[in-house]
Each structure stands twice: as structure tokens, then as C-alpha cells.
Amino acid sequence: MAATGKGRVSISANSGTGTGRNGLPTIQTQKKTNEVCHDDSSAPVKAQTINELHSLQKKKSAPTTPNIGFQGPFTAGLSEEERSKQQLQSISASLASLTRETGPNVVKGDPTKQSETPRVAHVSQQSHFTPTISVSDSSLKFTHVLYNLSPAELYEQAIIYEKGSFITSSGALATLSGAKTGRSPKDKRVVRDCTTEDDLWWGKGSPNIEMDEQTFMVNRERAVDYLNSLDKVFVNDQFLNWDPENRIKVRIVSARAYHSLFMHNMCIRPTPEELESFGTPDFTIYNAGQFPCNRYTHYMTSSTSIDLHLGRREMVILGTQYAGEMKKGLFGVMHYLMPKRQILSLHSGCNMGKDGDVALFFGLSGTGKTTLSTDHNRYLIGDDEHCWSSNGVSNIEGGCYAKCIDLSREKEPDIWNAIKFGTVLENVVFDEHTREVDFSDKSVTENTRAAYPIEYIPNAKIPCVATHPKNIILLACDAFGVLPPVSKLSLPQTMYHFISGYTALVAGTEEGIKEPQATFSACFGAAFIMLHPTKYAAMLATKMKEHGATGWLVNTGWSGGRYGSGNRIKLAYTRKIIDAIHSGNLLKGNYKKTEVFGLEIPTEVEGVPSEILDPINTWSDKNAYKETLLKLGGLFKNNFEVFVAHKIGKDDKLTDEILAAGPIF
Numbered sequence: 001m002a003a004t005g006k007g008r009v010s011i012s013a014n015s016g017t018g019t020g021r022n023g024l025p026t027i028q029t030q031k032k033t034n035e036v037c038h039d040d041s042s043a044p045v046k047a048q049t050i051n052e053l054h055s056l057q058k059k060k061s062a063p064t065t066p067n068i069g070f071q072g073p074f075t076a077g078l079s080e081e082e083r084s085k086q087q088l089q090s091i092s093a094s095l096a097s098l099t100r101e102t103g104p105n106v107v108k109g110d111p112t113k114q115s116e117t118p119r120v121a122h123v124s125q126q127s128h129f130t131p132t133i134s135v136s137d138s139s140l141k142f143t144h145v146l147y148n149l150s151p152a153e154l155y156e157q158a159i160i161y162e163k164g165s166f167i168t169s170s171g172a173l174a175t176l177s178g179a180k181t182g183r184s185p186k187d188k189r190v191v192r193d194c195t196t197e198d199d200l201w202w203g204k205g206s207p208n209i210e211m212d213e214q215t216f217m218v219n220r221e222r223a224v225d226y227l228n229s230l231d232k233v234f235v236n237d238q239f240l241n242w243d244p245e246n247r248i249k250v251r252i253v254s255a256r257a258y259h260s261l262f263m264h265n266m267c268i269r270p271t272p273e274e275l276e277s278f279g280t281p282d283f284t285i286y287n288a289g290q291f292p293c294n295r296y297t298h299y300m301t302s303s304t305s306i307d308l309h310l311g312r313r314e315m316v317i318l319g320t321q322y323a324g325e326m327k328k329g330l331f332g333v334m335h336y337l338m339p340k341r342q343i344l345s346l347h348s349g350c351n352m353g354k355d356g357d358v359a360l361f362f363g364l365s366g367t368g369k370t371t372l373s374t375d376h377n378r379y380l381i382g383d384d385e386h387c388w389s390s391n392g393v394s395n396i397e398g399g400c401y402a403k404c405i406d407l408s409r410e411k412e413p414d415i416w417n418a419i420k421f422g423t424v425l426e427n428v429v430f431d432e433h434t435r436e437v438d439f440s441d442k443s444v445t446e447n448t449r450a451a452y453p454i455e456y457i458p459n460a461k462i463p464c465v466a467t468h469p470k471n472i473i474l475l476a477c478d479a480f481g482v483l484p485p486v487s488k489l490s491l492p493q494t495m496y497h498f499i500s501g502y503t504a505l506v507a508g509t510e511e512g513i514k515e516p517q518a519t520f521s522a523c524f525g526a527a528f529i530m531l532h533p534t535k536y537a538a539m540l541a542t543k544m545k546e547h548g549a550t551g552w553l554v555n556t557g558w559s560g561g562r563y564g565s566g567n568r569i570k571l572a573y574t575r576k577i578i579d580a581i582h583s584g585n586l587l588k589g590n591y592k593k594t595e596v597f598g599l600e601i602p603t604e605v606e607g608v609p610s611e612i613l614d615p616i617n618t619w620s621d622k623n624a625y626k627e628t629l630l631k632l633g634g635l636f637k638n639n640f641e642v643f644v645a646h647k648i649g650k651d652d653k654l655t656d657e658i659l660a661a662g663p664i665f
Ligand SMILES: Nc1ncnc2c1ncn2[C@@H]1O[C@H](COP(=O)(O)OP(=O)(O)O)[C@@H](O)[C@H]1O
Pocket: 363, 364, 365, 366, 367, 368, 369, 370, 371, 372, 383, 402, 403, 405, 556, 557, 568, 569, 570, 571, 572, 574
């Protein structure tokens, strides 16, 4: 080795310096010149101290456009200082105790970083009553507000303060949602008062379990007191609905960075300018999920309570940290607010072809809304929640929430690639050293999830709006294996299956479970609807007629026998079927009618073996097939009993047509 530069160590076998006693070349440490030894760095940093050096690292972020000329209701002519004060006052008002006189002292920023003098704000209530004890300890403390933090800031908060938060090898934030790894529909309560009494669907089959206003206020106070007792809370101010005319402003107050990042991804993210003029939210969630509800409280049947007060436009969450509760809670609110504006809210995915043809994908959890709306050849509008107004379809959300169990790069590349920095990965298992996620591991739960901003899907269409749909695809995962892979539906059949909302999943993954569990969930989302199902169905019928949309029933479940003997239809085949629906080719094909359900099934679909199109061909035991078909038909009939008396629209004729569109035997 030769000398490579000034003052470097050189090993030389035949230089003039000779050989050592053992025959190895001597190491020459002698400098060639007499210069002082420097390291390789260029200009030194402009800092005298380490603290100064650290202060150079972060530069102040500023809104992208100056405030001048922006006509927001709360910002016109305000200095940054005043605007920030108003924001804090608005948050203090949100967190105000309703049994004491003021909102909490709120201060912006991380409580551990107290370098600046804090800007403090609190609000006084306009109350006539004077409490005997005007000051409690809680009114002396500060609550720090971490307001609309960025994903990077939320990562740091989660990793430092929330046990179970890790960065995975692809850059996602892995978190645990605690004891609850799914929604708790039995713990949902809705305030029944004079407004909701007549509007909402109550009683048998309804997801709305009532509570009174007093009890809501008890739980609200419990949540607010819990949140105010903390050193810091996270506040997200965001939007729902990409239709600008029907956009809703939501505020989410929560105690975990996980919750704040989840909602950052799932709701629509405001631009800095939109945030400046945000003003008062239309709806507020108080997520105190780490804290239980009090079971001595009236109407409480467990330690979990998710409470909705439509009049107050508020939701309180106690006793569950599952983040999907917030997402689907807001969806319920939209199912109330939108129909009031003649807009249909839909539990569906939506995508659009290159030529502008739009498809909706309805279905219960696990039937394929997210998987099939995320299609590399089409623009993604959204995977789960939409509105259909006279302008067309708009996504309610700003993100997607994909199931991760058994996720594979080959079958679902777009979802796989979306699991990167910024994405929340719930309840997954990963290698402790490499942090590589094992998507097949169900140790924590089978309901592992990824929540990512919709832009993480390369062909997402931003803004997430589209024209009126051409195809309405109803997805059912039929674990009985008797529904055809695809059928074309008449309008009454579409209504019948929409109101039924059928799917059948396998009860569990344990050995020995042979019997699939049929689920009927009206409008493919009974847990989220607020009005009677016939209200949504009537709106859907009107819109489909008006825009000439075609209904389809697609079985993404079993073929060749029920669960246990048959197999789930290959995703590749389902994709081919969906392609043929989108292209319009399937509409032109030849059809035949099935027994019992009276479904029109195509005789051919490009890329799909023709023999699987009629399920009877795939069952070796034809008697077992007929028996299972009749069994499922019976379950449909039983379920529909409760809707028989309900009229859809103004005339009963449609009801008779819809009834006739069900199974006949
Ligand atoms: N033929 C199929 N069609 C659709 N999904 C399938 C099929 N076979 C297996 N799957 C799997 O089923 C799951 C569907 O879930 P998902 O798309 O998240 O449903 P949803 O969004 O309706 O809750 C995915 O994990 C997907 O990989």
C-alpha cells in the first residue's frame, strides 16, 4: 500500500525505510511535511455551542402562502400571534368542563420542551351560575396541545411515550391498539331526544342503542376531565368529504400519538391556508379510550362506551383504543347528515377507469372493498366511505384502511408498497431485530390493519371525486359456496340484496369449525346507518334509475363446496370478473338463470374457467349443493321478514317487486 496523502499512514514493503525484524514491512507514521494534522471537514459549523448547533437543525415552518387576501371568516387581518391565540381559545372551549366555570389553560407545544415562554389561553363560560369553589387544582394546571402534528413529530411522540410503538423495516409505525383490536358495536350509544326520536331508526335490528342526554354529559365530562388531567393532548382539525359543497370540519381530541396519526391519515388533511381559517369545528370527537367508562352509570353495560350526541355534534370514546372506532363513528355521523341534504352515504369503495367509468363496491368487512377498489389499472377514488350527490361520487375520507392479514407483495402490490413511512400498522407482529413484519402472524389479532393516506396509492385520483357510477358491485364472501362468482342483477334484485347485506365468513380459524356464519347487515353496513335501511335503499334505487347504473352480485367467497371442502375463489379470477364488468363486455354476454335465487349468470368471462361460473358444476356432491343452496335461501327469507312491512319510496309496488326478487322455492 502506498501513501495516499499528506500525513497518512503508509505501509510500504520496499521503501527506503527498510524491513522490520520479523520480515514484515515497517509502518511509517512519519509525516511527509511538518503541517498540523487536520481532519477532512470543510468549513466549520457556525455554532459556538452544542445547543446553538442543535438550534440550527430546525427552521421555523410557515404557511405556504401569506395571509394577505385570504378571506377566511376568522383570519382576515389577523396577525400570526392573534390567530394562534384564537386557535388555542377554540381548543380550550372544546375541552371546557361543563360543570366548572372555564376551559382549561391550554398551551401549544410539547411539555418537555419549555424553551420559549408559553402562549396560554383559556376560555370562560358564559354562565350565570357562580360556583362556590371557583378554583380547583385542575384549573391551575396547563394542558399542552399538540396541534395537527406532522407524521414525523407523531412518530417521535409515539416512540418515546407509547409502549408498543416501533418503526418497521419499511418505515411504517407499528402500534398496539390495546385490549380491543376491533370495533365494539354493542357499546355504541346514541342520545335519543326530541330531534333524533323521529329521525333515527330505533328498535329491533337497529344499531342505535339509546342513551339519555344526562348520561351523555356524564361520560363527556369523564372524558374531558381525563384529557385535561394529562400533560398533553393531541388535537387534529381536519375535513371529511372531498365534495367542497358538503365538506364537514372535524376536530379530534385524543391522548395518543397513534390516534392522532391514524386520523391524520384517514381524514382529509387541510392545507396550511385551510387550517388558518378553520374556525369552529362542525363535529368533535373526545377520544379518552385509555380511560374506562363507569359501569355504575346508567345505560353502561361494559367498561367501553362510544357515545354519539347528534344535537351537540359530539362523540365521546371511553374504554377502547381501537382507532377504527373514530373512523366508523364519523361515518355514522355522515349517514345522518348527508341524507338530510338528499345525499346518499355509502359503505363502499369506488374507482374510475381511464375512460371515466365509475364503479362502486359495496360489501361488509372482509368482502373485498379495499382490495378490489385498489386496482392498478384504474384510478382509486376511495376504499370504504363515499357520498353520492347530484354532482356524482365523493370520498368522505383522505386515507385507506387495509386489512393486512396474509398480505402479499405479489397479489396486492399497491397496498404492500403503501406500507411505508407515515403509515400506521396496527397489531402486527415483526422480527425483533430486523423489524420485518410477518403478515401471516395472527398472534395479536387476525384484524391487523394498515392506515395510510390515499396518495400512497400511486393511481389515486386527487381530489377524490368522480362522476355518477355506471356499475354497482355488491360483494358477498359466501362461505357456503353456493352463490355464483358473478351475477347480473335487475334493479329490484339490487335493492333486495342491498337491503339484505349478506356475507358469510368462517367463524374462526380454529380446527373443527365447519359451519359458516351467515351475516345480514342492512345496506352492507347496518352498524353505521342511522336512518331506516329503506331510506337509503330508496335513494339508491332513484339514483341508479336516474343514471342507468347496472347492479352486480360478486361472490368473493367459496367455490367448489362450502368452507372446509371448497376453496376461496382466486383473487385473480375475481379481478378478471371485475375487469369484464368495468369494460362493459360482461353486459353483452349470454346469461342463464339460477334456481332458488333466480340470478342471471354469464356463461363466459374472459380469463375465468367457464365451469366455475355456475357453482353446481364445482360441487362433486350435487345433493349437498342443493341442500346448502336451500339452507342459504331460507336464511335470506328469515332475515327479510322484518322488512316486508316497510314501503320503499312512495308506492308499495317496488316493495312487491323487491320481495319477488329474493329467493323463491
Ligand atoms: N377472491 C377474492 N376477492 C377479494 N378478496 C379476496 C379474495 N380472495 C381472498 N381475498 C382476501 O380477502 C380480503 C378482503 O378484504 P378487504 O379488501 O380489506 O375487504 P373490505 O375492504 O371489504 O373490508 C383481503 O385480505 C383479500 O386479500
